[in-house]
Amino acid sequence: MSNAHPDLDLLTEYTAGSLPLTQSACISLHISQCTRCQRIAGQLADLGACLFEAQEPSTVGDAQLDAVLARLDEEPPLSYAKASKDIGNTPAVLQRLMRGDFSDLSWKNIGSALRISYLQTGDPQHELAIYHFKAGGRIPEHTHRGSEMTLILQGGFSDADGSYHKGDFLVRRQGDVHAPTALQSEDCICLVVLDAPLKFTDWKFRWMNPFLKLRTTA
Amino acid sequence: MMIVTDNFDDETESQVASKEKRTDEWSECLTLVGQNGDRAAFTRLFRHFAPLMKAFALSGSTLSANNADELVQEVMIKVWQKAGAYNAEKAAASTWIYTIARNSRTDLFRRLQKFDTPLSADDIAGSQESEEAFMMLHQKRGRDRIRTLISGLPSDQAQILAKVYMEGKSHSEVAGELDIPLGTVKSRVRLALQKLQIRFEE
Numbered sequence: 001m002s003n004a005h006p007d008l009d010l011l012t013e014y015t016a017g018s019l020p021l022t023q024s025a026c027i028s029l030h031i032s033q034c035t036r037c038q039r040i041a042g043q044l045a046d047l048g049a050c051l052f053e054a055q056e057p058s059t060v061g062d063a064q065l066d067a068v069l070a071r072l073d074e075e076p077p078l079s080y081a082k083a084s085k086d087i088g089n090t091p092a093v094l095q096r097l098m099r100g101d102f103s104d105l106s107w108k109n110i111g112s113a114l115r116i117s118y119l120q121t122g123d124p125q126h127e128l129a130i131y132h133f134k135a136g137g138r139i140p141e142h143t144h145r146g147s148e149m150t151l152i153l154q155g156g157f158s159d160a161d162g163s164y165h166k167g168d169f170l171v172r173r174q175g176d177v178h179a180p181t182a183l184q185s186e187d188c189i190c191l192v193v194l195d196a197p198l199k200f201t202d203w204k205f206r207w208m209n210p211f212l213k214l215r216t217t218a
Numbered sequence: 219m220m221i222v223t224d225n226f227d228d229e230t231e232s233q234v235a236s237k238e239k240r241t242d243e244w245s246e247c248l249t250l251v252g253q254n255g256d257r258a259a260f261t262r263l264f265r266h267f268a269p270l271m272k273a274f275a276l277s278g279s280t281l282s283a284n285n286a287d288e289l290v291q292e293v294m295i296k297v298w299q300k301a302g303a304y305n306a307e308k309a310a311a312s313t314w315i316y317t318i319a320r321n322s323r324t325d326l327f328r329r330l331q332k333f334d335t336p337l338s339a340d341d342i343a344g345s346q347e348s349e350e351a352f353m354m355l356h357q358k359r360g361r362d363r364i365r366t367l368i369s370g371l372p373s374d375q376a377q378i379l380a381k382v383y384m385e386g387k388s389h390s391e392v393a394g395e396l397d398i399p400l401g402t403v404k405s406r407v408r409l410a411l412q413k414l415q416i417r418f419e420e
Contacts, residue, residue, distance in 0.1 A: 008411070008418065009389060009404050017320045017343065018388040021328070021335060028342045039357075043416045046361040048320065048383045049313040050368055055384065057269030058276060060290060065264050068294045069257065076299040096336050122335030 004168035005037055006030060015044035022126040022193045025093050026149045029191060030169040032091070091153070094191070097121060097128070102189060105130060111205065113137025113182070118215045127194045127214045133157060133182035140205040141179035146196025148172040155188035157181060177201055244311035252301035263315075264294055271319050278385030281326070289326055293319045310361060317343075323386065364414050375410035378403060 006014070006027050013019045014027045031037045097119040098105060105117035114137065117130045133139065135155070149171050156165040159180040164170060172178065179202070182188040199209050244266065250259035268290050275286035296318050304314055321339035328335065371379070381392045389407070393400040 008408060012382060012407055012411075013388055014343070016383045016386060017324045017339065018382070018386050018391070021333075021337060021342070024339075025337065025342045040416070040418055042357050043360050043364070044411075045317060046310070046313050046357065047364050047368075047379070047411075047414060047416065049310065049316040050361070050364050051379060051383045052270055052274060052316040052319070053312050054368065055270055055273040055277070058272035058286075060268040060272050060287075064268065064287060064290060065261065068264065068268075068291050068298075069261070071291070071295055072257070072260075072298050074295070093337070093341055096341060121337065122333055124333065 004164055004170050005034065006169050006171070008040075010171070011037065011040055012044060015041050015048060020123055020126050020195075022121050022123045022128040023149055025121075025128065026151050026191055026193045027169070029091050029093055029153075030151050030167065033167045034169075094119070102130065102132070107132065110208070111140065114139055125195060127192075129192050129194075129215070131188075131190045131192050133180075133188040133190075135182055135187050136184045138181040139179060140200050140202035141177060142200045142202070142205075143177045144172050144174055144194075144196070145199055146174055146194065149193040151191045153189045153191055155186045156183045157188050157190075158183065244315075245306040248297075248301055248304050248311040248314065249306050251298060252304045260298060263297065263311075267297075267315055268294060274319055274384060275323060277380075278387065281323075281330075285326065285330070289319075289322060292326075293322045296322065310358075313361070320386070327386075360416070364416070367414050371410055371413055375406050375413070378406045379410050382407060 010019070010023075010027060014024060014031075017024075019027070031041055102117075107115040107117050109115045113134045115132050117132075119128045119130065121128050130153075131150075133155075149169070152164055152166050152168045154166060156163060156168075157180040158164070159178045161178070163183070174196075194214060196214060199212070200206050244263065247256075247259040247263050250256035251263065271290045271293050272286050275281050275289045276283070281289070293315075297315055300318070304311070318340070321343060324339040368376075378392060381387050381395070382389070387395065389403045390400055393403045396403075
């Protein structure tokens, strides 16, 4: 079980359905492998259901009921038959956004230790990407112009605040500066959601900043 | 708290028990729909849940009445189609149905904003139930406790929870709308969750 979790504010917004799509996907992937957050999200969903049932009901006429009854024999849309199992290293949610495995993605190299593959989600305000760090690779020190959510899908990394492993979920806020290093034992793969581009503070990499536009479409 | 009986006065022991039984009634109906395609059971679910769904669709009042009616139809048809996957031991029918209504409303908001995505809210935030028996028992107790405690919340906290859960607004949207600091919204939510004894740690 992981040690780094979304905070209560995020879990509340997640269960209320008010988070942006990409952030919601990232948190959902954490919850699917974290019994602690499953338990909290379960209680929050029950809270939502209690509030739902406590509403003043609106009027729905019999015509609506008849219309629904008449449609019950329609074939369900194909999209319900989603792959609900993880295939290889690819979690089920991500399978909708990519073909094949992580090795089949198209990657963009950022320095020698990091490559990034951007996923197309349709979310206009957020970038969802897979980051692949080489084992032991250090990411140049950078700061955040907005918020960054990270879920570790494989391996782990450490920074000045601690070390993190598969299933861990982290949020960096605007102005946080860090320089993560992948663990020595294996390559690290993360799912990352950004709402503003990164900004390298390490002088050797600052030249890249103008190129780090937010990629909301691949 | 909306009690699902024809007449209700003060909550006596027997009425609390009957509310409990009637809560189970929805789970029984949903199970009948899932296992036997029982249209009478579905009709009972419709009469109870469709008016709540319409209220849910209209809360926050960003959807038109037409959109709300379409949403009710869409959700009820999904309930019918997905009922086979429902397991009464893992989730209360109300939570299961609320989750579908919430996700469908989120998808509808996105469609209306011409937000084109291969992901549906059900893909991302479908019900994530635990398989473990002790957690199911834990959840059942938690749900009963929330039901009992929710009517005792101070009005400012109840108002925030309604905006967050029923109107589907983010904490910062709620702060903007009520013209109060974001930190106040977060602390009211946290205080409410504490009062409802929602547990975060072991």
